[in-house]
Amino acid sequence: MKKILVLLVVLFSIGFSKDLIELGSEAYDKGDYQKAAELWQKACDSGEAKDCSSLGFLYENGKGVNQDYQKATQLYQKACDSGNALGCLSLGVLYETGQGVKQDYQKAAELYQKACDSGEVFGCSNLRVLYEKGQGVRQDYQKAAQLYQKGCDGGDAKGCFNLGVLYHNGQGVNQDYQKAA
Known part of the structure; x- marks a missing residue:
């Protein structure tokens, strides 16, 4: 029973992360950088390296968030360390x-x-x-x-x-x- 519960949690998390990735990309494409930042932050927090990199880009360029090179550096480092x-x-x-x-x-x-x-x-x-x-x-x-x-x-x-x-x-x-x- 525990194995099934763990499997369901993992599968839900993967599906949840994928939805955040896609929704963040859609928001970015529409110019809603603040929404993209919120979604990519959640995905990054759940371990999605690509979204840490995308979020770093927003911080580097001040899109949807205040420009912050140190935050961008941290996010790029996290993405790089995860193989992105x-x-x-x-x-x-x-x-x-x-x-x-x-x-x-x-x-x-x-x-x-x-x-x-x-x-x-x-x-x-x-x-x-x-x-x-x-x-x-x-x-x-x-x-x-x-x-x-x-x-x-x-x-x-x-x-x-x-x-x-x-x-x-x-x-x-x-x-x-x-x-x-």
């Missing part, structure tokens, strides 16, 4: 730009790597910029080229363009004007 690649990417941006946290390129690189490894194309794209500039990591055009390629393969047009620039200049790859075009 977008949370890792967003937290990396805060560390790269120094919004709500002390600017730390090395920490940004670690977070971008985690996002990239989890399939977040823009995590790869942001990481390649750090490799290209040598910020938080040793400058490495070859690694930048690999990340540009990964981003390009994932549909990041800017990654494709920048990979072409590296081929044109012969940075990290053999100079190849045909591949550059």
